[in-house]
Amino acid sequence: MKNISIIFSLSLTIFSCSTLTSNSNKVIKAELSSEELEKIENSDFLPVKEIKYQVKLDKFDFAESEDLTFDSLVGESIARVPEKKLEQISKEEDKDPISAIISLCYQGSFEEAELIMDKIYKRYKNHPSYWNQIGTCYYLRDNMRKALLYYNKSRSLSKEYAPSINNLGVIYQQQGLEQKALLAFKKASELSSFSLTPVFNLAQIYLKYGFSRRARTLFQALLRKSPRDNDALAGLATSLLLENKLVKSIETYLSIPDRLRRRANVGLNLSIAFKLAGRLIEAQNTFDNIDKGNLESYAKYYNKVEQYIRGVK
Numbered sequence: 001m002k003n004i005s006i007i008f009s010l011s012l013t014i015f016s017c018s019t020l021t022s023n024s025n026k027v028i029k030a031e032l033s034s035e036e037l038e039k040i041e042n043s044d045f046l047p048v049k050e051i052k053y054q055v056k057l058d059k060f061d062f063a064e065s066e067d068l069t070f071d072s073l074v075g076e077s078i079a080r081v082p083e084k085k086l087e088q089i090s091k092e093e094d095k096d097p098i099s100a101i102i103s104l105c106y107q108g109s110f111e112e113a114e115l116i117m118d119k120i121y122k123r124y125k126n127h128p129s130y131w132n133q134i135g136t137c138y139y140l141r142d143n144m145r146k147a148l149l150y151y152n153k154s155r156s157l158s159k160e161y162a163p164s165i166n167n168l169g170v171i172y173q174q175q176g177l178e179q180k181a182l183l184a185f186k187k188a189s190e191l192s193s194f195s196l197t198p199v200f201n202l203a204q205i206y207l208k209y210g211f212s213r214r215a216r217t218l219f220q221a222l223l224r225k226s227p228r229d230n231d232a233l234a235g236l237a238t239s240l241l242l243e244n245k246l247v248k249s250i251e252t253y254l255s256i257p258d259r260l261r262r263r264a265n266v267g268l269n270l271s272i273a274f275k276l277a278g279r280l281i282e283a284q285n286t287f288d289n290i291d292k293g294n295l296e297s298y299a300k301y302y303n304k305v306e307q308y309i310r311g312v313k
Contacts, residue, residue: 098124098133105137113137128154128161135167144171162192169201181205196222203235212242230256234266241269246277262291264298268305275309283309 089096089103090112097120104113117134124130135150148171154164169184182205188198203218216239222232233256240249253261253270261267267290274283287309295302 098127098129102133102136105133105140108140110137110141126157128158128164130154131157132161132164132167135164139167139171144174147171160191162188162195162198165191166195166198166201169198173205178205178209196225200232200235207235207238207242210242212239215239216243230260234260234269237266237273238269241273241276244276246273249273250277250279261286262289264290264295264302267291268298268301271309272305 086103086107089099090107090109091100093100093116097116101113101116104110104116120130131150131154135147135154138144138150139147148168151164151168151171154161155168165184166188169181169188172178172184173181182202185198185202185205188195189202199218200222203215203222206212206215206218216236219232219236219239222229223236226232233252237249237252237256240246240252250270250273253266253273256266261270267286271283271287271290274280274286287305290302292302
């Protein structure tokens with residue numbers, strides 16, 4: 001589903017030194033031109049010092065940015081970062097190469113990202129976050145087979161690495177394996193009590209299948225971390241709507257900025273809440289203000305809500 005969050009701390013593509021193996025008895029010569037030989041220096045043969053993985057640093061360091069405090073997941077999922085911020089992050093390779101890589105992947109600059117991946121491989125090859133981000137780059141390229149491969153590579157380095165477990169859950173859900181996705185999100189949230197993305201994803205699954213109270217509890221937990229998180233507010237409002245707590249539901253929807261209430265994922269349910277509460281004019285106005293140019297997966301739902309709001313059978 002659209003709102004499921006792929007995470008989190010950091011992603012990539014495998015770049016070990018290429019070694020060919022063959023059953024052939026042929027001898028293959030590798031010759032360098034004089035120009036290439038002149039470029040080789042002693043430093044090229046020195047071992048590269050690996051950077052030790054530190055859990056406490058495995059997050060995006062822009063999470064505390066004042067303009068991003070509306071999002072409780074922004075420290076874990078770069079997908080929640082505005083485009084201008086992504087462009088800035090991608091230029092800070094020296095400061096944080098992992099963040100630079102995944103920001104480039106989210107911008108679709110995969111070849112540029114791969115150059116950095118190749119450059120930092122020796123230093124980061126034992127970081128679960130490195131391989132997790134490789135998986136996410138493949139995920140963004142719609143190559144689910146390789147995404148799964150690298151998420152599992154990440155887990156091979158740390159079986160309890162919550163980000164890659166969460167991301168496996170995202171792929172399971174896309175494949176229609178909802179039960180496996182649910183278990184993955186549960187496990188990821190249990191392994192890291194500070195990881196909010198799997199909590200959000202778990203709440204979304206509960207909401208999808210009508211477990212409104214369970215979903216509400218999780219959305220409320222997210223909002224205690226970040227009261228202005230609009231996605232969590234929308235989830236909470238929908239949970240309250242399913243429980244027929246119309247006054248609280250409408251109040252929560254209205255705490256979301258007007259520009260976001262024009263989106264189908266918010267406006268459609270708000271218009272239903274208004275109609276159920278007998279506020280028919282507000283229901284009609286809310287529905288009419290929905291941005292019809294970006295319905296995407298909500299097109300069928302939009303038509304059903306329209307029949308309900310307009311009283312068409």
